[in-house]
Amino acid sequence: MRFFAFALTLILLSTTARGADIYVDNVRGDDRNLGNSAAFSEGENGPIASIAKALRIARKGDNVILTNTGVPYRESITLQGGNNSGWEFAPLTIEGNGAILDGRAPIPVDGWKHVQGDVYCFAPTYKTYHQLYLDDRPAKRVEVEDMSQLDTLKPLEWCLTDGMIFFRTEKDRGPGCYRLSYTARRTGITLYEVRNVKILDLTVQGFQLDGINVHSNCYKIELGAITSRGNGRSGVSVGGASRATISKSLLGDNGAAQLRGEGFSKTTVIDSTLLENTAPATFRDDAKITIDGQEVTDAPAAETAQALRLFPQPDAPASPLRR
Template identity: 50%
Template sequence: MRFCLTILGIALLASVAAARDIYVDNIRGDDHHIGTMPELGVNADGPVRSIAKALRVARKGDHIVLKNTGVAYRESITFQAAHHSGFPGSPFVLEGNGATLDGAALVPVDAWEVVGDDLYRFSPWRKAFNILFMDDKPLEKAAIRTKEDLAAMQPLEWALFDDHIYFKSEKNLGLGGYRLTYTGLTVGITLYDVRYLEIRDLIVQGFQLDGINAHDNAFEVGLKRITARGNGRSGVSIGGASRVDVTGALLGNNGVAQLRSEGYCQVSIKQSDLLDNTAPSIQREGGKVEVDGKPYQPQPAAEVQQASAEEEIETYMPVNYLEKVLSHLDVTTK
């Protein structure tokens, strides 16, 4: 018995020692490579171009290292099963290095139709949980309940109504001068049936549902120093029987909730900023949620109604993410 355990331990150590770094560069990389070199090397290998290719060649316990090129990675990725899992004390890692994973898609100019004075609309493929951006920043959303409310929209506001996205331009300017995008891809990162996984230092934005979705059976998962913003439903969604630690995160400007939980999941949130600027900081539909070691207590309904009334009166102020990140890092590194 002792001999078998020794052999098992040696095999485990050998597997951990064999873990590789797989490099991704979305400007100079090439998906014909296998990613073992951060730059093009003498053996003709170099970084891959897409995270999807890195995931295809990855093995258990590997580290995927993104180069922050200043250009967003525009893809939707999934971590699933043993080859995207790690070992106790040696997780599978996606190292973001501050890079951005962006799901926003450009709205074609010919997709818009004129429906009123300086008022335009188009029909997105997915009808719910959308956000409209201008120059990669969320526009202010108008509260539209009836068709008559559309006439009261203010310039540079948008609305989701009757399965269409509406946009009010500045007077007599048309659409030609605006760079408008919307939540195009569905989910930024999906986690399913993985164990011992860490995602670090990554910005996830512009996805129609969730920035990160731990769908089910995602155990011993760590989300460290993640920024999830401008996603149609939530920045982070955790469900099923998943067990996820969220540490040093900044979540804001998401559509329905900054973080949501469901099913029988367990979520531990530490040293994180979950802003309630556009939606509740936490929406618990199931599972257990702890914030800095204490069970999450939903805000009483009366206080929520009062806060909502105050938000309707106050002018919306966009989040200064740089300021929040700098202050946040100052706290988490002390």
């Protein structure tokens, strides 16, 4: 009898703990809705408009399901504490369905100031890292030590110096002739003191620091089929004593490192690609990083690999993770 009572308790616990589905649609959703249905015709039961609102009402083990509307979700989100955690048998899940989380903002024409010749500057709020986008892909960045070297910039190249973005236009053209955007939001997804969380099938791009930051005291975090690209510092950063697994994912075109580890964190990478095209594949500060069973011992030097880009030219094939 004790055995059957114990088994029944486990069954009831697993049934009640299994999370609800919360649907998000950034085109047809409304944050006044309950998110119980993906169909906007369901009235107040229809989808929510923002991921942030979904996480505010989420409970332990819930599933946040994004609709891939073709329009990027332009927000920064944070998962923190018990309500944004899951159970070992029922993790809290963000199912991206191939959607894009984008941290960029357009640079207004009057935000540019003329410096010299064809060189213009823009002063962002945050003064470090960053990416400058030209026509929805990172523009070519060059290293410039100080403003005395600005004349070394070639047309359509940029640099970050003294906390400002400098961009050289083509001859007789101003910055208003181009579609220029920059990494305005700080971090795409921040995880803090959560456990048993899965983030699946999502592209995170255009954030000033990290696409995904597994900040501290996070355990059993799984990032699956993630593309994290074009962020100012790293695609994924894992810190503190956190434990994270990255599988079937693609990191590249990030500013300082594709994958960053610090503190006593441990990151396991499985069947994933870390492109050394703009920065080293990994950066470690006392952290442990294992890639396909091999522990990373030294952070490799950055290599220039112009053949592989996460933002392909129109005639180039799409990213290998874009299905």
